[in-house]
Amino acid sequence: MWKPDRSAPMPLYRQIVEHIERGITYAQLPPGSVLPSERKLAEQLGVNRSTVVQAYEELRASGLVESTVGSGTRVSLTKWGVSPLHTPNWRLYTEGGTFLPNLPFMRRIREVTRYDASIINMASGELSSDLFPNRIVSRILREESFDEHLGYDDPQGYLPLRQALVNKLLQDQNLITSETSMLITSGSQQSLYLITQCLLSPGDAVAIEDPSYTYSLPMFQSAGLRIFRLPVHADGIDPEDIITLYKNHRIRMVFLNPNYQNPTGTTLSDVKKKRVLAIAADLRIPIVEDDPFSLTDFRGSIPTSLKSLDKDGIVLYIGSLSKTAASGLRIGWLVAPQSVVDRLSDARQQMDFGLSIIAQWTAERLLASEEFDKHIKELRQSLQQKQLLMLEALTHTLQDRISFVPPVGGLNVWCKINHAIDDGKLLEEAIKRGVVFVPGSVYGSEPGHVRLSYAKPRPEEIAIGISAFAEALERS
Template sequence: MWKPDRSSKTPIYQQIADYMEHRIAFGEFPPGSTLPSERKLAAVLRVNRSTVVAAYEELRATGILVSSKGNGTIVSNLNEENSTNQTPNWKEYVEGGNFLPNQPFVRRIREELLHKKGLIDFASGQLSPDLYPQEIVRELLQKRPFHEQLGYDNPQGCAQLRETLVSFLAQHLHIQTTESSILISSGSQQSLYLILQCLLNPGDAVAIEDPSYCYSLPMFQSAGLRLFRLPTDEHGINPEEVMALYRKHKIRMLFVNPNFQNPTGSVMPLERKIRLLEIASELGIPIVEDDTFTLTAFDGHPPPTLKSIDKNNNVLYIGSLSKTATSGLRIGWLIAPQSVICRLSDARQQMDFGLSSIPQWVANHFIKEGHLDNHIQFLRKELTKKRNELMRGLTEIMGDTISYSVPQGGLTLWCRINREVDEFKWLEESTKRGVIFVPGTVYGSKKGWIRLSFARPFFHEISPGIQQLHAALEMCQ
């Protein structure tokens, strides 16, 4: 990102004015759009707010910017009085469309992580850089000859990777499938998006867990679906409530994350899984199983997936490398009946003609040559250490202020705050102190819950992060 040159003879405010004028001239901020607030731009550029105020005043003096009460600083249209040409009302377009933006609070968290360097990140549900298999991937790229064609690949995904996944899933998760029943995706969210867009219609009723990561995804609302929530306890959802919800709302699909559920970390017992499958079979409704965490089981014994015990082909199974290896490769998979895979592959081809062959080639060798097996063993040990360090810090520093159940897998801790607190004010104060987390209401829970990732921060950051988290909480009382 651009920064002002403090060694230049040009005043910093003038450098900022020139920089913003350049961005406006090249259409990044078209007429009618709102510029970042003075305070926000000052924080990003690491200058005093008064410097940005002076830069904006310079642009106002030339007529490039105008101030609008209640709307901030807006780019003017210098040609509107002297020309019949008109610039599109980009604000109207941006605020329109069927695909909704992320929740404002989710966007705020991501913006803070993007622009504020050095934050201790308890918010992101991904691994820290030291847990990625960087050297193995680098070695695969350097030492393995790449003979694949570089044209458009099969929209269903690389055949070799799908064949490798058939063996891997059978060996490690007891899931029996065929390569023609697998669609390679760019991750779990693309699989979800394809399901929502291709297999459901606006107005359809679907059920999700409460709380649920699905609740934080506007793609459900963008698809025009009616969303109904199934409350969870320490063992996940109660299957009998699915039957009651179906009778009341005729739900057409169920979305669950039964192993190390996000955000609660719960595992659905085998008896409930069997009963859930029986009910789904009786009602004839599909279950979408989002399974990104099962292989992280800290004891080395992954609980059974719904797909592995599905006798009637009711489960659409979603998996990914993002939580167990690397999110940067953008490799996920969806297992479904071949008719469904053909439908989704056709839609996928319309979107992007299929994934790049290079990350699929890397993923295939990474899994086939046993590197993923070894990495999972390493990952389980490291995640266990981080989980224990987070729990130790919470117990020693925050004491009875916070409570939680101990997750046996996954990347996060679901925490209850045992006092009245405004989570959003707490987050604001924590961010000022260099720590960020996700309030539980983002996932649809009641107030008083937060999700803390122990996978994303480095080990040495966890205890200092909890200290600042606690200090911020005290400031909010």
């Protein structure tokens, strides 16, 4: 995002004029394209609205842009010597293809948090930056000498990283696998994308938890899948519901997040996990196990994964460093039968030719370092501490008005609001008061829920954020 340079001798408004002129001249802003409103551009650029007003006035004076009441400011269709007849109708192209845009609530949250650093962010599922292993990563880059081959990597990913993960999964989670059954991906997101794109076809029926993080992923709709729901109760899904969905809709795959489920925080018992596997084996349908949070367990007793109990090759297991180290590393993994890994690696080559060797090398060094286990321990403590602050604030300000079951891991508290509310109104009222959260409907849930995350806010922000949220709730 371009921003004017406050230290430059040229006035800010003039810098904005020249920036827009460049955009027009080099056809990044083709004739007829709509410029942001004055208010919005001012917000984006971090300048006063009057500065943008002045810039737009100058552009109008030169005839480069035209403003009409009701339809805003547009790049002139005639003045610049370029006829719009020559520019492709980009709208037609950008509305084609199979990718649906993100959900409006998620877009709104992204917009607000992108341009306002002061807002207290209880919407993000991302760790606050002080929880990232910044120092370890800087140390690795500085001290450990990088001399890996800089060419195309193995389609399954950097071998030493796969080996390090095989060891970690065994040690931490008693999950036995091998490097040939593993694919390194750009976070869980890419694992899910590969599975929905390559193993399923448009029209296929799949089961997901209700509520579920995956519901908010446009990739499921983009892939043309028909989604059926497994209601999440206080103790997670009821495995028998899988049978019903299979009988009624011939579901071809089940997506589960059995440990510290996002958003509800529930964990399936081992008995239920075994039952899920037995049912899936019986019906011969694969389970996709998304497992980003297991290592955050506050007690340090990591819950069993479906994959570690799987003896029939039914589970496709997805893990990542995003929730336990840093999302910007973009490192995730898929553990699956070899034929599946082969197929998905092949498809991934067609999409992006794999991940940067530098990122993979860094991740391998991170996992191999002695400091990593210490990092995880500290992360658990910080998260538990932040959750405690949130629970105290919730109890203090909102007792009787909400209900929740605090999970012993993960990043979120899932709250039921004890009176009828309008999701959208509540969000806007909260934004006005400087806090954001995710409305429950984003997860396909019945109305009246919110997901409050303690991952991103600083400890001292939590009570303030909750009390702003309480005020917003008062008005909704």
